[in-house]
Amino acid sequence: MQENKLKDKALLKVQSKIWEQKRFIREIESDVEKDNNIDFETIELHLNEALSTLELYEYIKKAIQNYE
Numbered sequence: 757m758q759e760n761k762l763k764d765k766a767l768l769k770v771q772s773k774i775w776e777q778k779r780f781i782r783e784i785e786s787d788v789e790k791d792n793n794i795d796f797e798t799i800e801l802h803l804n805e806a807l808s809t810l811e812l813y814e815y816i817k818k819a820i821q822n823y824e
Contacts, residue, residue: 763820770817777810
């Protein structure tokens with residue numbers, strides 16, 4: 757029972773981080789659409805970092821879900 761509570765709590769935290777990264781990615785995409793004078797190298801760096809972080813959180817989520 758305690759393990760299930762910890763698992764649920766961990767999943768909630770990871771899902772929160774996933775939503776945060778997705779929101780950040782949408783903000784970056786929106787900024788690119790609005791501003792033509794944007795530094796694309798910086799945007800690419802931020803976007804790649806956000807996507808890598810999102811991928812990591814998705815992997816962690818799967819690992820938690822598969823933990824028994």
